Amino acid sequence: MGYVETQRVVLATERDPLVLTGGAALEHVEVAYETYGELNAARDNAVMVCHALTGDAHAAGLHLGAKRRGWWDNLIGPGKAVDTDRFFVVSANLLGGCSGTTGPSSIDPATGRAYGPDFPALDMADFVAAHRRLLDHLGVGRLHAAVGGSMGGMQILEWALREPDRIDRAVLVAASSRLTTENIAFSSVARAAIMEDPDFHGGRYAEHGVTPRHGLKIARMMAHITYVSDISLETKFGHRRDTTGLDRRLGTDFEVEHYLQHQGESFLDRFDALSYLHLTRPMDYFDPFGTHPDAVPSTRFRLVSFDSDWRFPTAHSLRIRDQLAARGVSVEHTELTSPWGHDSFLLEPPGYHDLVRSFLD
Amino acid sequence: MGYVETQRVVLATERDPLVLTGGAALEHVEVAYETYGELNAARDNAVMVCHALTGDAHAAGLHLGAKRRGWWDNLIGPGKAVDTDRFFVVSANLLGGCSGTTGPSSIDPATGRAYGPDFPALDMADFVAAHRRLLDHLGVGRLHAAVGGSMGGMQILEWALREPDRIDRAVLVAASSRLTTENIAFSSVARAAIMEDPDFHGGRYAEHGVTPRHGLKIARMMAHITYVSDISLETKFGHRRDTTGLDRRLGTDFEVEHYLQHQGESFLDRFDALSYLHLTRPMDYFDPFGTHPDAVPSTRFRLVSFDSDWRFPTAHSLRIRDQLAARGVSVEHTELTSPWGHDSFLLEPPGYHDLVRSFLD
Numbered sequence A, B: 001m002g003y004v005e006t007q008r009v010v011l012a013t014e015r016d017p018l019v020l021t022g023g024a025a026l027e028h029v030e031v032a033y034e035t036y037g038e039l040n041a042a043r044d045n046a047v048m049v050c051h052a053l054t055g056d057a058h059a060a061g062l063h064l065g066a067k068r069r070g071w072w073d074n075l076i077g078p079g080k081a082v083d084t085d086r087f088f089v090v091s092a093n094l095l096g097g098c099s100g101t102t103g104p105s106s107i108d109p110a111t112g113r114a115y116g117p118d119f120p121a122l123d124m125a126d127f128v129a130a131h132r133r134l135l136d137h138l139g140v141g142r143l144h145a146a147v148g149g150s151m152g153g154m155q156i157l158e159w160a161l162r163e164p165d166r167i168d169r170a171v172l173v174a175a176s177s178r179l180t181t182e183n184i185a186f187s188s189v190a191r192a193a194i195m196e197d198p199d200f201h202g203g204r205y206a207e208h209g210v211t212p213r214h215g216l217k218i219a220r221m222m223a224h225i226t227y228v229s230d231i232s233l234e235t236k237f238g239h240r241r242d243t244t245g246l247d248r249r250l251g252t253d254f255e256v257e258h259y260l261q262h263q264g265e266s267f268l269d270r271f272d273a274l275s276y277l278h279l280t281r282p283m284d285y286f287d288p289f290g291t292h293p294d295a296v297p298s299t300r301f302r303l304v305s306f307d308s309d310w311r312f313p314t315a316h317s318l319r320i321r322d323q324l325a326a327r328g329v330s331v332e333h334t335e336l337t338s339p340w341g342h343d344s345f346l347l348e349p350p351g352y353h354d355l356v357r358s359f360l361d
Helices: A125-138 A151-162 A181-195 A197-204 A212-229 A230-236 A254-272 A273-285 A313-327 A340-345 A352-361 B124-138 B149-163 B180-195 B198-203 B213-227 B230-235 B255-271 B272-286 B314-326 B341-346 B353-360
Strands: A007-012 A030-038 A047-049 A088-092 A143-149 A166-175 A300-306 A329-335 B007-012 B031-037 B046-050 B089-091 B143-149 B166-173 B300-306 B331-336
Touching: A007 A125, A030 A047, A030 A125, A047 A151, A088 A125, A125 A273, A143 A151, A143 A352, A151 A166, A151 A273, A151 A300, A166 A352, A181 A197, A181 A212, A181 A273, A181 B213, A181 B255, A197 A212, A212 A254, A212 A273, A212 A340, A212 B180, A212 B213, A230 A254, A230 B180, A230 B300, A254 B180, A300 A313, A300 B255, A313 A329, A313 B300, A329 A352, B007 B124, B031 B124, B046 B124, B046 B149, B089 B124, B124 B149, B124 B272, B143 B149, B143 B230, B149 B166, B166 B198, B166 B353, B180 B198, B180 B213, B180 B272, B198 B213, B213 B255, B213 B272, B213 B341, B230 B255, B255 B353, B300 B314, B300 B341, B314 B331, B331 B353
Parallel strands: A047 A088, A047 A143, A143 A166, A166 A300, A300 A329, B046 B089, B046 B143, B143 B166, B166 B300, B300 B331
Antiparallel strands: A007 A030, A030 A088, B007 B031, B031 B089
């Protein structure tokens, strides 16, 4: 695959606003997206890729002049499991995000200023509504497949239940149909870290010329622990120490701390605090089988979970499997062995990519 | 047991300073402690109770005029598992703490001001050194037993390995001889929340008339999740919602959030940020079997762990058991069934108190 580019398209206007689940209407929605491969004449080879909480449209390939490969570049590309020689792959930044798609840091056309805390609350269905408009724009009807990990899989589950004839195959990796109370508890501490940071200013931090850096960094550091595993941290860092850098007189000097510091700091450069709130909330309230009690999608489902994932352990995938099976929907689940915890969905544990490849065939 | 009182005693002076493991000398150490029951004529019925990270000297009974019973009141008292009709029970606030014993918020006699960030770094052995001085002061030689949960058990393990003939029986509940990298990762985020709070001022917050409330609250909220269990959170709160109180427009309204908010807020009233740093660090560096490679305590050990504890799961107790057994030390371990996670050590899961009672007999 050659160089790729993020494109932007306006998908809602004053005349055709995007009305959200909560009732608010967005009169200007721009969506950042990338496509890889070509849509065939029959328009039946499209694969939508849905990103997780902090992802973006850049799922595969390389941007001209930039070093960063797409976040799912190991999965998507010519000859890869999601084969861009065969499929027309679409990846879009989420509504409410901060990587090109309209979100709280975008300009509200009604005021000429950033939405800030006035950006309306979102629901998982609103992410899907923006995806749907993008596909309509691209001339894609029924999807050959939708593929997503973590919250990406949650969007696809919502989509399949809401629009039962739009998606032929769904790959849900390390996803959930309902967060546990512990999941919500971690989210809640992350939100408190952000919202109670004195620099949050009730969400009007941009007007004050600051950002709630401290809170957002701590939220990310904490969340990162839940994305990896006890085993992977032990293997990677153990009890090794590193006295360089930060003043450790009051703290400690373990290598794992430097690693978490780096994770927290680098997140500040690419993520917005209000987007973090707007994208985590729909996950916490997510309950698609409750919202769509009678939906019977025509979609075939392929679920994958990882044995070291303690954010969305296998029990989450089993709940999805059982709910779908009870409705007579075709669903298969495999738990794979992988030491890397929840983040395994971004990596290549043995068997994983083969499962995706064969399911898309 | 009638009303109890916290007492204070000066255990180090300019002429007899407490020299810490790191080399610094404290020339004035006051220790807050409580005792329950009577020391017998043979002075062989003393039981030392060691508190965990955020505990204090008030382990049992009721203070006159106060409502709060001691934190281990279900275990310690007349006729209870640690029977104050038979034993002379001693409980002391840790060195470096903030509940009566000398710590960072105490006055440094050399300057007439609070130590603040100049309070010297502590080691698990320093907590033990203060305990030892207290026992010497009380006229107690060999302990009939030492009993501690979590970090309380860690102090006792250090003590038994450092002073092999001082403790007859040791009860270590949900303890650890070595934190995992994941444990350290959580500690590290808590420390970052505190130390990077703009109100921390490099530890000189008292001089600025503030405290790092935001960071300390977030640290406590996050740590609290690790003290309970997925199951107990699910049972207690599930997905129930509660719209009272805080502005939830940008956040969510789950009951579990109110609960964590309360845990965080109430912690601010009773705990000092620098004490939090000084008491967590020794845990992270703790490695008593490495520090005392040849120690063979005469102590008999009774280890207890809980199946839902994911802070110090049973594997931690098994490591202690195996290390002690390899040295020929008498040790027994039992994993108990309990839904309440790490906090089980403060509660009464079936079989727990009976194990302690029979071991002390």
